[in-house]
């Protein structure tokens with residue numbers, strides 16, 4: 282194979298945690314799954330701190346996530362990318378969308394949208410009130426992208442065929458928020474393209490966002506990566522593990538748990554082995570087909 286052919290084939294995966302708290306088992310699963318999936322195919326793996334939503338960023342969380350990943354033997358390629366330093370890139374993409382007529386100003390308050398039907402992700406479906414222009418006396422608060430009712434389809438490598446009519450199920454969604462921050466949906470699409478990501482491996486909590494991201498990729502003329510959504514870890518009440526639901530911070534012991542969660546049972550002789558050895562075993566044995574197809578898997582509470 283020539284060098285050129287090799288590079289065309291090169292996979293690039295990523296782990297993109299939001300620094301809203303320390304890593305927990307659920308985010309360790311996404312870190313491990315994305316790492317093994319990229320490395321098992323000789324690919325690169327990059328780390329991106331998704332702190333675009335500054336109001337939700339917790340001081341010290343990014344350092345804590347990086348320290349845990351390092352302690353668990355993960356090695357990423359290149360420099361760590363931080364969304365808070367990339368506003369110019371998001372603005373460029375936003376302006377391209379504005380110039381193409383895909384974006385409009387919205388003057389609706391949260392309260393005004395509160396009566397709309399619930400979207401799949403628990404937010405409200407935007408009824409399109411400002412689509413044809415701001416009503417008299419209204420000021421622009423946020424900027425939304427037009428959706429159209431052609432359903433977006435994609436084949437998730439684990440969850441199978443997904444079809445979503447964004448206009449009906451989500452509505453025109455926000456790209457620039459009322460508090461002047463760019464929305465995650467825009468930032469993630471711009472970053473994945475800029476970093477040449479070929480494979481997005483993450484939790485099913487983002488499965489319903491994927492159609493929105495593909496819609497933006499189409500509007501921006503960006504290639505759509507492959508998607509693989511892993512089940513999310515939930516507590517006994519069915520809530521996604523997070524700092525808010527009282528999940529405990531992940532450590533080395535979570536790495537072995539994450540392997541089991543992903544359907545990969547570590548051999549006995551690796552019990553207690555250094556994390557780098559567990560990861561090396563994982564790279565040699567990763568089989569995405571063994572990842573459970575479920576959207577969520579309950580994990581027993583740990584006493585510590």
Ligand code: GLU
Nearest residue numbers: 297298299331469483487
């Ligand atoms: N930053 C998101 C999170 O921590 C993940 C985004 C993604 O993987 O696309 O939930």
